[in-house]
Amino acid sequence: MAVTDEAITKIKDMIISGKLSAGDRLPPEKELSEKLGLSRSSLREAVKALEIIRVLDVRRGDGTYVTSLEPQLLSEAMTFIVDLHQDKSILDIFAVRRILEPAAAAIAATRITPEQITALRATMENINDETSVESLVDHDLVFHELITAAADNSYLASVLNALSSSTVRARIWRGLTQEKAVDRTLAEHTAIIEALERGDADLAKSLLTVHISGVEHWLRQAL
Amino acid sequence: MAVTDEAITKIKDMIISGKLSAGDRLPPEKELSEKLGLSRSSLREAVKALEIIRVLDVRRGDGTYVTSLEPQLLSEAMTFIVDLHQDKSILDIFAVRRILEPAAAAIAATRITPEQITALRATMENINDETSVESLVDHDLVFHELITAAADNSYLASVLNALSSSTVRARIWRGLTQEKAVDRTLAEHTAIIEALERGDADLAKSLLTVHISGVEHWLRQAL
DNA sequence: GCATCATAAACATCCGACCATTAGACTTGC
């Protein structure tokens, strides 16, 4: 194994074993490189790799720290990866979403707060036929993130958010607007909000399944 | 943004835009660094970061290539990340598994092949009270991977495999053996195989839910 | 045709220098 990979493994192990905890500061690059027995250049490659997957947080002029390792950071790292995979088999990704998101909605229905309902309704305002694709994507992102957030499981939210990154959504919404399917999508969103508000987990789950399947169906014929 | 991060973004964009496709070879480090306007050292940090998330494949003495970007590679990258998160909220991770794996089993029940059934049974052989924890973990890994593989959705399998990495499993099995719960776990595995063999999707789904919930329950009281 | 070897290309590693930024100590002025 290359020295850089060894360094990555060593740092990873230090975190898993608890020698390094969330928020801890690593020794300066020069010192750590000597300790691990490699050059600063090679160590920096290792640190950069761990930085991109949100394990380390490098602050210039200050030092390098272990991130909070919160689930949300998993989402960022996963999104980066999924963005690169999306063209390969977007339908497979959608199939996973179709499993997770209805389940998330069912959980959300049992514990969503009035404030979250209000926030959901807010995503529906000021949307009409002239709304730009970018704006539609933004609202759609917030809508679905609010639902997954209401399910109160950060990992569930992370995986879902990564699987439906804004890059993926953008391409889909572009298609939806061309197909004049925006109205239908918004109507489904409205129905979902109402089900959540009534605490009807079963209906919310089914509505989400229908909602996602609809987009999936459009995708299937568009490809 | 630092030059290294710019390089990461540029390479990523080249892949997303299609200028670089799976299997393509990148220009030599020296040439690419000049093209992107940064030093070779900095470029190498970018390449290393993309290598660890399985986007680039660096072959010493040969060159650097874009990986196949197959879903399985997503799993490797995700596993690396999840390993670092596991202590934070393993119960949340289990909750996601409890959603995904029963759904995967239901799909698997409709399309599993006799060969896959045979392979599943094979994971049950030679297991008894003296079997080491490491061996139990291995068999358990194969058992669940076979089910997710039978569902025939690489992304579903990738996410599931990452969420139940061997590191996570190892700790759980250590607990299970202490609790003398190995027999029960194996009995549940047997029941799942039979349901899959009969093509009973509904039962397979429920059995998986029960199976995972059982472990979840043990975990909840152990923590 | 096949095995062996020589060569060049490409990545791996290291070193040392210098730049840019930051946190924190310090000074200043009130």
Next chain:
DNA sequence: GCAAGTCTAATGGTCGGATGTTTATGATGC
């Protein structure tokens, strides 16, 4: 005493080049 500004040491960011190691490839000889 306190607030604002300043200075400095620590730390990461970037670079260029030198050298080692591995691999692919073509030449060579049989």
